[in-house]
Amino acid sequence: MERVEVGFPSGGEQCAAWLYLPDGPPKPRPLVIMAHGLGANRQMGLDRYARRFAAAGMGALVFDYRGFGASAGTPRQVIDIRKQRDDWRAAIAYGRTLKGFDSTRIALWGTSFGGGHVLSIAHEDDYLGAVVAQCPFTSGPASTWAKGPVSIVKTGTLAATDLLVGTVVRRPIKARLAGRRHSSALMSANDVVAGFGRLAEESELYQPKVAARTGLSIMFDRPWRRTKGIKVPVFYAVCDHDTVAPVKPTLKAADRTKHAIVKRYPVGHFDIYVDDAFEQAVADQTDFLVSVLRP
Numbered sequence: 001m002e003r004v005e006v007g008f009p010s011g012g013e014q015c016a017a018w019l020y021l022p023d024g025p026p027k028p029r030p031l032v033i034m035a036h037g038l039g040a041n042r043q044m045g046l047d048r049y050a051r052r053f054a055a056a057g058m059g060a061l062v063f064d065y066r067g068f069g070a071s072a073g074t075p076r077q078v079i080d081i082r083k084q085r086d087d088w089r090a091a092i093a094y095g096r097t098l099k100g101f102d103s104t105r106i107a108l109w110g111t112s113f114g115g116g117h118v119l120s121i122a123h124e125d126d127y128l129g130a131v132v133a134q135c136p137f138t139s140g141p142a143s144t145w146a147k148g149p150v151s152i153v154k155t156g157t158l159a160a161t162d163l164l165v166g167t168v169v170r171r172p173i174k175a176r177l178a179g180r181r182h183s184s185a186l187m188s189a190n191d192v193v194a195g196f197g198r199l200a201e202e203s204e205l206y207q208p209k210v211a212a213r214t215g216l217s218i219m220f221d222r223p224w225r226r227t228k229g230i231k232v233p234v235f236y237a238v239c240d241h242d243t244v245a246p247v248k249p250t251l252k253a254a255d256r257t258k259h260a261i262v263k264r265y266p267v268g269h270f271d272i273y274v275d276d277a278f279e280q281a282v283a284d285q286t287d288f289l290v291s292v293l294r295p
Contacts, residue, residue, distance in 0.1 A: 001020060001021065001022055001023055001051065001054040001055060002020070002021040003018050003019070003020050003021075003047075003050075004018070004019050004021065005017075005018060005019075006018070006019045006061075008063075008090055008091060008093075008094035009090065010066060010086060010087045010090035010091075011066060011073075011083060011086055011087075011090075013066045013071070013072045013073040014071065014072045015063050015064060015065070015066060015071045015072075015087055015090065015091065016042075016063065016064050016069060016070035016071045016072075017042075017061055017062060017063035017064070017091070018042060018047075018050070018060075018061070018062045018063075019059065019060070019061050019098070020050045020051065020053070020054040020059055020060040020061075020062070021054070021059060021100070022054045022055070022056075022057050022058060022059060023054075024057065026100055027100070028100065028101060028102035028105075028295075029057065029058060029059050029100060029101050029102065029105075030057075030058045030059065030101070030102060030105040030106070030107065030129065030289070030293035031058065031059040031060070031061060031095050031098065031101040031102070031105070031106050031107070032050070032053050032058055032059070032060045032061070032106075032107045032108075032109050032132075032289060033060075033061045033063075033088070033091050033092060033095055033106060033107070033108055033109065034046055034049065034050060034060060034061065034062045034063070034109040034110070034114075035062070035063050035064070035065065035087070035088065035091070035110060035114045035117070036064075036111060036112070036113075036114050037110075037111050037112025037113035037114050037115070037137070038079065038112060038113040038137075038177060038186060038187065038210075038214075038218075039068070039077070039079060039177040039186070039207075039210045040068075040112075040199065040200075040203075040206070041064045041068050041069030041070070041203055041205055041206060042062045042063065042064050042069055042070075043069065043202055043203035043204070043205060043206070044199040044200060044202050044203050044206065045199050045202060045273040045274070046062050046111075047062070048273075048278065048282070049109070049282055049285070050062050052282045052283075052286055053285075053286060053289065056286050056289070056290055057290070058107075058289060058290070058293065059098075059100070059101050061091060061094075061095055061098075063087070063091050065083075065084045065087050066083060066084075066087055067080075069203075069205050070205060075170075075172060075211075076207075077172070077174065077207055077209065077210045077211060078172060078210065078211040078213075078214070079113075079210050079211065079214040079217075080217075081117075081217050081218075081221055084117060085117050085120060085121050088108070088110075088117055088118065088121055089121065089124075092106060092108075092125065092128075102295070103127065104127050104129065105129045105293045105295070106127070106128055106129055107128070107129050107130040107131065107132065107289055107292075107293060108121075108122060108128065108130075108131045108132070109131075109132040109134070109285075110131075110132070110133060110134070110136065111133075111134040111135060111136075111273075112134070112135055112136065112137055112244065112245060112269070113137045115133035115134055115135065115136025115137060115138075115223075115245075116133075116136050116137035116138060116221065116223035116245075117223070118131050118132075118133055118136075119131070119133050119136055119138065119223040119224070119226060119227050119230070119234070119253060120223045120226050121226075122226075122230045122232065122234070123226055123227075123228075123229030123230045123231070126231065128232050129232060129292060129293045130232050130233050130234070130235070130288070130289060130292045130293060131230065131232060131233070131234040131235070132234075132235045132237070132285050132288070132289070133234060133235070133236050133237070133250075134237040134272060134281065134285075135237060135238070135239045135242055135244075135245050135269050135272055136223070136236070136245060136250055136253070137218075137221075137223065137244075137245045138222070138223050138224040138245065138249045138250045138252070138253045139222055139223075139224055139246070139249035140218050140219045140220050140221040140222060141219065141220075141222070142245075142246040142248065142249045143218065143244065143245060143246065144218070144219045146189070146243060146244070146246050147181075147188050147189070148181060148182060148188075150182040151181065151182050151183060151184065151185075151188040154182075154183065154184035155175065155184050155185070155186065155188070155212075155215045156215065156216070156219075157184075158173065158175050158184050158212040158215070159175070159212045159213050159214070159215035159216045160216070161173055161212070162174075162175075162211055162212035162213040163213045163216060166211065166212070166213065167213075172210075172211035172212070172213070173211070173212050174209035174210060174211060174212060175209060175210065175211075175212035175214070175215065176208055176209055177196065177208055177209065177210060178192045178193050178196040178197065178200075178208070179192065179193065180192070180193055186210070186214060186215055186218070187244050189243035189244060190243070191243055191268045191269070191270065192243070192244065192269075192270070194270075195268060195269065195270025195271065196270055198270065198273075198274065199270065199273060223253070224249050224250075224252055224253035224256065227253045227254075227256045227257045228256045228257070228258075230257055230258065230259075231258065231259075232259065232292075233259040233260075233261065233288075233292045234254070234257045234259060234260050234261070235261050235263070235284075235285060235288045235289075236250060236253070236254045236257075236260060236261065236262045236263070237263055237265065237272065237281050237284070237285065238250055238251065238254075238262060238263065238264045238265065239264075239265055239267050239268055239269050239271065239272055240264055240265065240266050240267070241266065241267060241268045241269075242268060242269045243268060243269060244269040245269060261288060263281070263284050265277055265280065265281060
């Protein structure tokens with residue numbers, strides 16, 4: 001397996017990406033396009049998944065959203081849902097230009113907030129091969145209520161201030177990505193600091209704060225509403241003890257999906273990236289992708 005640094009344009013900026021080239025004779029291969037969740041970047045655990053997929057004979061394209069990680073784009077650390085989904089569309093278009101890969105056997109793999117992105121755009125493309133949504137964000141209202149009333153008030157106040165003041169002075173007022181329950185962080189639960197922190201330690205490019213206005217757009221986003229139109233098989237990796245992306249709306253999304261496979265793991269939102277939970281999840285996902293992306 002070889003990993004090379006590549007890039008592709010999106011919205012006039014350049015997205016940085018890793019392209020994993022599987023061993024073996026050159027022939028059209030499946031390609032798995034991958035990106036992370038809320039405020040994260042490709043250095044935070046995604047290499048482990050991509051290497052497993054490449055070892056199974058698939059290519060992988062792992063990218064950073066504009067304004068995050070190694071990608072270009074300003075302002076930095078501003079999560080724009082529409083722009084991030086445009087980055088996914090640009091990655092798909094770029095993937096279809098790559099030599100040695102089959103443009104009709106492309107899978108989308110998104111985790112957490114990225115899982116919501118792939119569920120939101122997969123219905124647009126009739127030529128995808130599969131989707132993997134790992135501990136996906138499926139309901140803004142559900143994720144918001146899971147924070148609890150104290151955290152909702154704190155996060156909402158900070159977000160409204162950023163929207164009203166930060167956009168005028170052109171300097172975002174920032175909120176922490178990870179915090180304990182009752183904090184003003186965008187993700188606030190007792191397991192968030194340790195779990196997200198473990199991933200953040202893997203990246204020298206990670207920054208712990210983003211524009212607080214993000215909290216308002218997250219609140220009203222509902223990726224589950226778009227799952228009914230997805231035509232390809234979708235693998236849902238569900239964490240039963242998820243404090244960030246509640247299970248109930250994710251199972252509702254799966255019920256609406258025509259070709260859904262649901263695997264449930266007795267772990268929290270961040271446990272699936274490491275140790276035994278990772279080993280089980282990546283094995284299940286690899287089996288799924290190999291089976292549905294056959295020539």
